[in-house]
Amino acid sequence: MGDSELERDQPLTPAGRLFLQPQTDQVINCAIAGVDPLDIEAIKTEIRNSVMLKHPRFGSLMVRDSGGREYWRRTEVDIDRHIIIRQEPLSDDPDNDAVNDYMAELSFSSPLSMDKPLWEIHLLMAHMTVVFRVHHSLGDGISLLSMLLCSCRRLDDPEQLPRIGGVGASSSRRRQWGLLSLLKVVWYTLIYVLGFIFRALWMKDKRSALSGGAGVELWPRKLVTASFSLDDMKTVKRAVTDATINDVLFGIITCGFSKYLDMRSPKALREGHQITGVAMVNLRPHPGLQDFAKLMDGKSKTRWGNKFGMLLLPVQYHGDCSDSLRFVKRAKAMIDKKKLSLEAPCSYKIGDTIMSIFGAKLASILNYRILCNTTFTISNLVGPSEKISIVGNPVKHIRVTSSSLPHAITMHMVSYAGKADMQILVAKEVIPDPEVLAKCFEDALVAMKQAASIKT
Structure with missing residues (x-):
């Protein structure tokens, strides 16, 4: 060379x-x-x-x-x-x-x-x-x-870049810190970081109809789409005090999984059976596309590359889905604890340190073990808030997925112009009917909207 x-x-x-x-x-x-x-x-x-x-x-x-x-x-x-x-x-x-x-x-x-x-x-x-x-x-x-x-x-102004907004938009409210809050941050961070370590070493989800494992990333896949209305999700959000769109999304996932598992193996699971998801969380501020376009001039505040943390999100099976808003309330209680912790930045820093000191091979092994010991992956990207065009061609939808993982189910959602499309990638031998699973998610939102309308 x-x-x-x-x-x-x-x-x-x-x-x-x-x-x-x-x-x-x-x-x-x-x-x-x-x-x-x-x-x-x-x-x-x-x-x-x-x-x-x-x-x-x-x-x-x-x-x-x-x-x-x-x-x-x-x-x-x-x-x-x-x-x-x-x-x-x-x-x-x-x-x-x-x-x-x-x-x-x-x-x-x-x-x-x-x-x-x-x-x-x-x-x-x-x-x-x-x-x-x-x-x-x-x-x-x-x-x-x-x-x-x-x-x-x-589409309404061809001279302007798209505006980002919708699912996942962060709240502008400032957090009020006190001694109790700081103690909770330390406690939850310690518990959740230890959870990551245990997952990488030995702790794993009990088997269910959704379970994958080592080698499953090589199995044939099928991809289906579950579509949600952001207006419907906002209606549900308003019915649960201080809830966010992400709380509603995870309530939908929990309710949908419960419905699906109840159909696939109604007698095999006990009430409260837990499966765990791995969620990817963006750790950088997103100043907007105008700033991103200056990236090559060296004037942008946006950092290019990979900067995201991981959260372990527990989902519990409940055979009774009649009170659909209960799933949102449970999701909110769990996610509030996750938000209060430093789990995502700590997971990023730990992974970055392991890769820098011991190399990517060991980091890859530990990452792979975490995936093998959990059940599903989910990510959520905020897309354009209005209709857009590319090369003058109006865009109908934007959908994202990725290479298969040891998980038998991987979900990626992108919001666009009032809708959110979730791509559900499954291992066909584990989940032969992903269309049914997608319908369970969509029906969960319908039930939540109806319950929210009655409540208001």
Whole structure:
């Protein structure tokens, strides 16, 4: 390797190295459906002029030196190698969600090629859908969605960038600190950090109809969508004192799981049977797309890369789902404790320290064990609050999923223009009927809205 090459090479961050380990290798898949047919040349032109190609990571190869250390090395980007065009329909069945099936196939059997920068764009011409694939080592969901939206414009004002809002918006209320609150912070942080350590070493969920485990990430997948109205979620939120949209979301998940488990194994579970989810939490402030667009000028306050913590979220099975608002109240009580703790930043710092001192291999093993010892993954991204267009094409929906994990069920939700679509990726051999599970989630919100309307 010559001196000029060494000058160009940039080492990967610890988190970037983690996502390149075999057990935690992750690709993010984002489907953007348009209203009009796709214009291939316009899309290529937009890519050439985009913020993405100005970022060095999207124009770099991942290389390893003789010691196995990973580096980014700048290279020329051949756009045509990154664009995959599918002209023919993906399915002859009009009732089949062919794009979801396509993304499910990508999630477990189609890694990105290492002989080019780690991203691809699939143009599904017959379905008027663009599938953007990017390796998780390049950045987390917040970074990548922000970068993608910098190429979009508001439909009602084509000169303006989209505005972000909806699910997951943080409260502007200031927390009042006192001695009791500080003691609770210390106590809950200690308990939850110990929980992470125990999960990585030996503690695991009891088996249920939703359980995965080591090796399940290699099993065939199926992908379905559960759609929610943000107005309905807000109606439920107002019916529970001081609740948030995220409380409502997790109440929906808890109620939906209980309904589904009651159908799959009604006599196998005891009341209060607990399964545990792993949630990804953004740790950086999100100042807006206008600031993100200045990233290449070095003037942005936005930090690129992977910066998120993990929360362990317990879900308890309840056979009686008649009082649907009770699930939101229980979710709020649990999440309030999580918010009061420093679990998410501590999990990030512990992982970063392990990767920096002991290397990505050990961090990958511990991460994998946590996933094997829990039951599901969930993430939630805040998308545009109004309708947008990309390359002049109005966007119908934005849906995100990722590579499969040892979990048999992975859920990723993105809000967009008054709706929230949750992509439910399952191992088909464990959950053969994910459409039923998606319906359980949707029915849970309907029941909660009805209960909230009666209460008000």
